[in-house]
Amino acid sequence: MSFYLLCKVLFSRKVVTSLLLLQLAMTLALLLNSVLLAQQTRQQLNQPTGLDLQNILLVQLKPTTATLRVYPALEELLNRQLSAVQAIPGVIAAAYSNQSAILQGGNNGNVYVVEQQERTNVSTVPMYFVSTDFFNVLDSQVLQGELPQYSVSLDAPGAPDVVITQSLAEKLFADVLAAGKHLNRGRVAAVISDFYGQRSGDHVMYNSVQIAPPYSVDWGYSILLRTTPAQTNAVRQQLATVLQNVESNIEIFHIRSLAEQHQRLYRNEYGLAMLLTILSALMLLVTMVSSYSSSHFHAIKRQQEIGIKRALGASKGLILLELLSENWLCTALGAMLGVVLALWLNQALAQVISIPALNWYLPMVTTAVLLLCVTVATWYPAAIATRVSPATATKAL
Amino acid sequence: MEQFIYYLKVSFKGIKRAPLPYALTIFILSVGLGVFFANATFYYQLNSDPLPHKSDKLFFPMALMAPYECNDCKPPSVLSYSNIEKLSQTDIASKAAAMYSADGYLRQSAEQAPLPVSIRITQRDFFSMFDVPILHGSIWPDNSARAEVILTKASAEKLFGRADVVGEKLLLDDRHVTVSAVLDSWQMLPRLYDANNRNHLGDADDIYLPLESGYDMNYLSNSQSQTFDDTDYRQLSTQGRSGAMHQLQYWVQLDTPAQQQAYRQFMHNLVQDEKAAGRHPSEPNNQLVAMRDIVHYFGGESSDIKAFALVTLLFLLVCLFNASHLSLNRYLSNQYEFSLRRALGASRAQLQLQMLADVLLMALFTILGALLTGYAGIKLMNQLLPSNRLFSSWDMPLLLSLLAIAFACSYLVTLYPSLRASFGSLNQQLKE
Secondary structure: OOHHHHHHHHHHOHHHHHHHHHHHHHHHHHHHHHHHHHHHHHHHHHOOOOOOOOOEEEEEEEEOOHHHHOOOHHHHHHHHHHHHHHOOOOEEEEEEEOOOOOEOOOOEEEEOEOOOHHHHOEEEEEEEEEOOOHHHHHOOOEEEEOOOOOOOOOOOOOOOOEEEEHHHHHHHHOOOOOOOOEEOOEEEEEEEOOOOOEOOOOOOOOOEEEEOOOOOOOOOEEEEEEEOHHHHHHHHHHHHHHHHHHOOOEEEEEEEEHHHHHHHHOHHHHHHHHHHHHHHHHHHHHHHHHHHHHHHHHHHHOHHHHHHHHHOOOOHHHHHHHHHHHHHHHHHHHHHHHHHHHHHHHHHHHOOOOOOOOOOHHHHHHHHHHHHHHHHHHHHHHHHHHOOOHHHHHOOO | OHHHHHHHHHHHHHHHHOHHHHHHHHHHHHHHHHHHHHHHHHHHHHOOOOOOOOOOOEEEEEOOOOOOOOOOOOOOOOEEHHHHHHHOOOOOOOEEEEEEEEEEEEEOOOOOOOEEEEEEEEOOHHHHHOOOOEEEEOOOOOOOOOOEEEEEHHHHHHHHOOOOOOOOEEEEOOEEEEEEEEEOOOOOOOOHHHOHHHHHHOOOOOEEEEHHHHHHOOOOOOOOOEEOOOOOOOOOOOHHHHOOEEEEEEEEEOOOHHHHHHHHHHHHHHHHHHHHOOOOOOOOOOEEEEHHHHHHHOOOOOHHHHHHHHHHHHHHHHHHHHHHHHHHHHHHHOHHHHHHHHHOOOOHHHHHHHHHHHHHHHHHHHHHHHHHHHHHHHHHHHHHOHHHHHHOOOOHHHHHHHHHHHHHHHHHHHHHHHHHHHOOOHHHHHHO
16 A cells, blocks of 8 residues: 555545545634634633632622612611621621622723822722622732721712732732822722732722722622532522512612623633534534545445455455545645644634634644544445455456 | 426435435535524624614714823713713704613502613604604603603503503602603614614613703613713712713714714814813814714624634535535436436436436525524524624525525535536446
């Protein structure tokens, strides 16, 4: 079996081979880019959030009457709701906040060091107005300073102290101690460990927190609670009833874990990666059908040739290897073409979505997958062809 | 006709003789076209022009009239109340309407459970600019504040169980309002009048409230609001009207190029005057964006659908190559039959007619398979990319184009194999 003869056989069927090569190349290109996108989505979903995603529950709600949305009725409602939620067995800590963590966007604004606005301005930093237990719910580590102990109204003279996350402190103050310094939002009381804030912010880990009742709840507000791992589901089931019992004039938009919130945030990326994966699987199926059909057709066409070879002493194994080798050669050539096409597709996709560049090892892995699929698809027709009896195949000669 | 029926019978016989290759060809074409159909549906609907007769006459003016200094910034994508007042100080535009959306609760009485509603807070020209159909009642006579709402037909039926509810009283967030009109069923897709933050993918609002009333009632935008000074956004009716609290979209209708040019000049003069007065320090950057370009301007195009469109096109190509390949094998297997017909006197034209009968049959099966696959694909895409779910319907022009594509693809995959089978040396072919 020579390489030259294999090529000759392959290119004696110019149109069929060209169609097969193009198809294999496109399959590989799509497969490669789907894997890249799936990898990227997995990385995004697995990136650290600084939060115990499974055991923190989020309730998003809003009073349905205008009177409950203004102070002091609002503050009284918030405190009643917090007391009731904290009394649920299994709740470790509960807090209200004007917005949840892990969002696309929300309430945010710029932050800078007083008198150094031009040098230090960070344009989009989430602003959280929360109750005192917020840091317990998030299980935040205090890295500098001390957490404020009391809630201060945003309408009181002088802004409440600010707690910022570590990444934001490093961005604003570099190596200098942040606690005690003054930001446009107030004095920095403490620096806490990072947690995932808003995806559309300057950095997902930049956050500023103030212990104060929210300015307004026209956009709704969040109740966040951390539970013991064993009782998360039990707590979740009771939450709606408990909150409705406290005050029936509320609308609960959703109750979900932060893990679900995180998944929803990357839902589009996940959806696209899933669609491409399904499409890649379909493409592999189509390629397998094509390879099967091509092998089957050509094995029948070459019955006489195979019979003669068998009569001249070629073993079944050798015939099988020869037929498979033709397909392997075709797949290898298609894969080479496919890598070039994958590079082009990668660049075209990068114009419309965020997709990582092609690396060196993925083409090898996907080529191996393609080879495996082609081998599985062509094995049966090749095996049938080896069963041709020399006498039957040559009797027409 | 008789001859054509004969050709169809021959085609059926051919299928019966080798059903597997035929079924595989149909399967592959159906899958390729179905996946293409599914994505093409979203692509077509998302890029459709909901007001083709006036989308080039409706404009969103934006000017960098905010109290901060920035030399190469785009103007804010939402405007302040005072910006709108200044931009309205001209009669160049045939119509103009400012707007934003907010959330509220509607009920007939304090005892009734509240109905969460999305409120479009706007001005009277909104309805004529965007061709909103009125079923009952009439639109507000002017832009002044009034405790009157306009309901959609669906909201009216949900609240009262009927559509003709003009004059009925309601509680909107505990405030008494009267229904002044009811809209007929209406859905502008994509909702281009609200393209910030990809809101153009959303559903129509449930009720409509005059802009001045929205400010008086202190409704904040549920979509996008920015404050560039110390304005307390809880004091919308007072500080919100005078401060740099941006939350409004503004549309003007400029019917002729002369009007458009005049409005550009008006914006230029206005911003220069404001800058000279020291109210806005930034370099002028005025934008007058036509409605048909607004999604692109705000960067709200559905990149996932675009990316998938590229990939499904490639997939369709692969399926076409594959189906051609299978079809070629099938025709070459039947070469002897073709050659025999030629030997018995059948002309190549008659063989091509036979091929057309094959194409018709194949197109029929393929279209059925493709529609089923396309339907399943749309359901799957709605699950995986739910933000585009309103754009998943088929309309007649789309369906006809898709059917034409399916027929063309069936023809293409059969053309080369049938030509190859009809040509070539007859002796050689009969010997094989």
